[in-house]
Amino acid sequence: MVAASERHPKVLIVEDEESLLFTLAHNLKREGYQVLTAARGDDGLRLAREKQPDLIVLDVMLPGIDGIQVCRMLRRDSDVPIIMLTALGGEGDRVAGLDTGADDYMAKPFGMRELMARVRALLRRSGPRAQPDLGPSVIVSGDLALDRERREVTRNGRVLRMKPKEFELLLFFAQHPGKVFTREQILDEVWGYDFYGGPRTVDVHVRWLRQKIEDDPANPARLRTIRGSGYLFEG
Template identity: 60%
Template structure:
């Protein structure tokens, strides 16, 4: 959304300049940082609406920056990585990143994802309307406070894990494909990487299921997608 503030954290000056130029052309207010320590200072001082965060940075890695920011900020984070190993992508999503892109990437796709992430973050909350507490057996999801509890204990969820859980809980028993979840939870109206959904499902199961290998709540419907039961 034009006028939103975006923090770009990238130590490659050419890529930093290119990203800044294209995002400013879209009408965004752009703030930049070239290392991990500066990224933390800029994020806390500028309070951006979105952070585009490179993994390989001086002083602190993008992973460390993301982990520290997630202690007290819910700002959407898109990670950039030059590596193609699945483990890097999984680590980024596990510590709280909302999405990732692998270099080299299409500027058109980055701009599309940026619009989708900002649009989603501006919404009051995932469907259904906020203000309710959804209860599924021992699981309670407080949409107004953006908080979930299991058997009375507060769950430590990343913002996107909460969004996914709340959406599925609000549509309990309905099956959604990965593509539908990318659209409904991530806000993408284009073909995104469905592995993002799978990783978030995997880590969400680690937090809500008694036995993540035999899920009772978040169930896979083979050949189709996922649904929440209970």
């Protein structure tokens, strides 16, 4: 398979408003992207799984399956960057989208230049970030072992299935045990300074990690919330 950096990235647009779908596809093609389109949620889900796009622009209100459900189903086995679009601009709708695993959120109407900037930023950050070559290649923390070279996490000898960003977030914490980090600091270190998503992205990924590394995710002992400050990893 040819790496995304060695070809034109592939963007899937799932949007049922015909004029907006055409405009988005036209502008993305002008930027040099390969473009796939779907006007229904179920068709978009099928294309996402079959064609493995590098990024998805996903409307919330769709026939077939709505965008929230599409995002939730994709997040079961994919870390593809997702930008959600909606005519509903309330905070509750934005939170719902981010809670299902979307990376960014834009309320209609939006500026095409801003959307293109967000697409570029997410594509830059969607691949594994380079980690400084500090410390051992395998980090052991209690019953956890993180292999930086193999990008693999085991717990009591059992391999944990990790999405790329989950691994990078856990690695960051494991490299800084006992230190409190704000959500903004974590975004800068793990996602990058030009990431457009908000702190809610960190909360969602922390919740996913706790499901895998904690005995009781509802009462975490290893990856703790420090009220008013952020998160702390107990090494």
